[in-house]
Amino acid sequence: xxxxxxxxxxxxxxxxxxxxxxxxxxxxxxxxxxxxxxxxxxxxxxxxxxxxxxxxxxxxxxxxxxxxxxxxxxxxxxxxxxxxxxxxxxxxxxxxxxxxxxxxxxxxxxxxxxxxxxxxxxxxxxxxxxxxxxxxxxxxxxxxxxxxxxxxxxxxxxxxxxxxxxxxxxxxxxxxxxxxxxxxxxxxxxxxxxxxxxxxxxxxxxxxxxxxxxxxxxxxxxxxxxxxxxxxxxxxxxxxxxx
Amino acid sequence: xxxxxxxxxxxxxxxxxxxxxxxxxxxxxxxxxxxxxxxxxxxxxxxxxxxxxxxxxxxxxxxxxxxxxxxxxxxxxxxxxxxxxxxxxxxxxxxxxxxxxxxxxxxxxxxxxxxxxxxxxxxxxxxxxxxxxxxxxxxxxxxxxxxxxxxxxxxxxxxxxxxxxxxxxxxxxxxxxxxxxxxxxxxxxxxxxxxxxxxxxxxxxxxxxxxxxxxxxxxxxxxxxxxxxxxxxxxxxxxxxxx
Numbered sequence: 001x002x003x004x005x006x007x008x009x010x011x012x013x014x015x016x017x018x019x020x021x022x023x024x025x026x027x028x029x030x031x032x033x034x035x036x037x038x039x040x041x042x043x044x045x046x047x048x049x050x051x052x053x054x055x056x057x058x059x060x061x062x063x064x065x066x067x068x069x070x071x072x073x074x075x076x077x078x079x080x081x082x083x084x085x086x087x088x089x090x091x092x093x094x095x096x097x098x099x100x101x102x103x104x105x106x107x108x109x110x111x112x113x114x115x116x117x118x119x120x121x122x123x124x125x126x127x128x129x130x131x132x133x134x135x136x137x138x139x140x141x142x143x144x145x146x147x148x149x150x151x152x153x154x155x156x157x158x159x160x161x162x163x164x165x166x167x168x169x170x171x172x173x174x175x176x177x178x179x180x181x182x183x184x185x186x187x188x189x190x191x192x193x194x195x196x197x198x199x200x201x202x203x204x205x206x207x208x209x210x211x212x213x214x215x216x217x218x219x220x221x222x223x224x225x226x227x228x229x230x231x232x233x234x235x236x237x238x239x240x241x242x243x
Numbered sequence: 244x245x246x247x248x249x250x251x252x253x254x255x256x257x258x259x260x261x262x263x264x265x266x267x268x269x270x271x272x273x274x275x276x277x278x279x280x281x282x283x284x285x286x287x288x289x290x291x292x293x294x295x296x297x298x299x300x301x302x303x304x305x306x307x308x309x310x311x312x313x314x315x316x317x318x319x320x321x322x323x324x325x326x327x328x329x330x331x332x333x334x335x336x337x338x339x340x341x342x343x344x345x346x347x348x349x350x351x352x353x354x355x356x357x358x359x360x361x362x363x364x365x366x367x368x369x370x371x372x373x374x375x376x377x378x379x380x381x382x383x384x385x386x387x388x389x390x391x392x393x394x395x396x397x398x399x400x401x402x403x404x405x406x407x408x409x410x411x412x413x414x415x416x417x418x419x420x421x422x423x424x425x426x427x428x429x430x431x432x433x434x435x436x437x438x439x440x441x442x443x444x445x446x447x448x449x450x451x452x453x454x455x456x457x458x459x460x461x462x463x464x465x466x467x468x469x470x471x472x473x474x475x476x477x478x479x480x481x482x483x484x485x486x
Contacts, residue, residue: 067318069315069318069319070313070315071314071315072312072313072314073362075310075312076312076359076362076363076366106362107361107362107363107365107366107403107404108358108359108361108362108365108399108402108403109362110402111358111361111362111398111399111402111403112355112358112359112362115351115354115355115358116319116351116355118350118351118354119316119319119349119350119351119352119354119355120319120350122350122351123319123350142401142402142403142404143402143403145401145402147401148398148401148402151394151397151398151401151402152398152402154394154398155354155391155394155395155397155398156351156354158385158388158390158391158394159351159353159354159385159386159388159391159394159395160350160351160354160385160386161350161385
C-alpha cells in the first residue's frame with residue numbers, strides 16, 4: 001500500500017503527547033541526528049490542547065507534520081482522564097508513591113500506543129521507536145516501568161514481519177529509545193534548556209482551564225512544577241490563579 | 244468512567260473477525276460456560292462483510308452485541324488487505340510455507356488488536372482474552388506464533404493495573420485463551436460441527452465478490468476449503484464461479 005509521501009519523511013517514530021517529557025524526547029532525537037515522525041492520539045482525552053502542542057513542538061523543531069490517530073477509547077472506557085468525572089487532585093510524589101496507581105491511569109495506554117507506533121514504523125520500514133517514559137519521577141503507571149518496555153521489545157521481535165530476524169549486523173531489529181529513562185523531572189528540564197528547546201510550547205496538565213491554563217494541582221502539574229524548581233529554571237507554564 | 248451497560252454484560256473479551264476460526268472460538272467459549280464480548284475492528288479492510296458476520300454469529304450464539312472499534316489503519320498503511328492493490332492469489336499451504344510472510348500481512352495487527360482487547364478487558368474488570376490463532380494451519384503471520392502470545396502475556400502482566408499482581412489464588416491475572424492453538428483447520432471444522440455451530444454464518448475470504456461470494460482462490464479460502472475437505476464435512480461456503 002502506498003504511504004502518504006508527507007508521512008514517510010522520517011527515520012523513526014516518536015510517541016508525542018505535547019507534554020514536557022515526550023517533547024524533550026523529540027528535541028533529543030533531533031539533536032542526535034534523527035528525524036522522528038511525532039505520533040499522537042486523539043482518544044477522547046479532556047486535554048485535547050495537547051494535540052495543538054504536539055503540532056507546535058514539531059514545527060519548532062522542524063520535524064515532519066505529526067501523525068494524529070483517532071482511537072476509540074471512549075468505547076473502551078475506564079479512566080478519569082476520559083469523560084465527565086472529576087480529576088481528583090493527586091499532587092505528584094513520584095518515587096515515594098510507586099504502589100499507588102492513580103485514577104488517571106488509562107487502561108493499557110502505553111501498550112496500545114506502542115503497538116500502533118510499531119505498526120506505523122513497520123509500514124514505513126523504520127526501526128526506532130522513541131518514548132518519553134521515565135521511571136524515576138513517574139506517576140505510578142505500570143506501563144512506564146523498564147521491565148514492561150523490555151518485555152514489549154521482546155514481544156515485537158516475535159510478532160512482526162521485520163522483527164523475525166536480526167539485521168545484517170546481527171543486531172536486534174527493533175529499538176525502543178527511552179532517553180529519559182534514568183532522568184528526574186529536573187534533569188529533563190535541564191536537558192531541554194541545554195538544547196535551547198522552549199518548554200513553554202509544551203503542556204502537562206490533566207485538567208486545564210477553559211483558557212488553556214494549567215490547573216497547577218493535578219499530579220502532572222505537581223511533577224512539572226517541582227521539576228522546574230529543582231532544576232532552578234524559571235517555569236514558563238501559565239497556571240490558573242488557584243494553582 | 245461509566246461503562247455502557249450493554250457492554251459490561253460479559254466475563255471475557257474475544258477477538259472476532261467473523262471468520263471460521265474466531266467464530267468457532269466464540270462457540271467453544273460459550274460451550275465452556277463463558278459469556279465473551281466479541282470485539283471486532285473496522286480498520287479499512289476491503290472485506291467489511293466480516294463485521295456483518297460477527298454480528299450474525301453473536302446473535303446466533305446469544306452473546307453480547309459485538310463491540311466494533313474503528314481503527315485508523317489507513318493512515319498507518321502497509322498491507323495488501325487495505326486499500327486498492329490486488330490481492331495476489333496465494334493458495335494456502337500452511338505448515339509447508341512458514342518462512343514466507345504474505346502481502347496480506349497487516350503490520351502488527353494481532354499486537355494492536357490484542358492490546359485493545361486488554362484495554363477493553365481491564366476497563367470491564369475481566370481477565371480472559373479469547374483469540375482464534377492456530378499455529379498448524381496458519382498463513383505465515385508472525386503474530387500468530389505461540390512464542391509471540393507467550394511473550395505478549397508476560398508483557399501485559401508487567402504493563403497493566405490488574406496484572407501487577409497475581410490473584411488471590413496466586414494464579415497469574417491475565418489469561419490468553421487460544422483453544423485452537425493445536426488444531427488443524429479440519430479439527431476446527433469438526434469441533435464447530437460437534438457444537439452444532441452453523442459455519443455458513445462465517446466468512447473467511449480476503450477478496451469477496453460484490454455479492455458477498457468468497458473468491459475461492461485467496462490464501463484464506465484455500466485453507467478453509469481444505470479444512471472442510473479433510474474433515475469430510477460439506478462446505479456451506481458460497482464461492483464465486485471461478486473459485
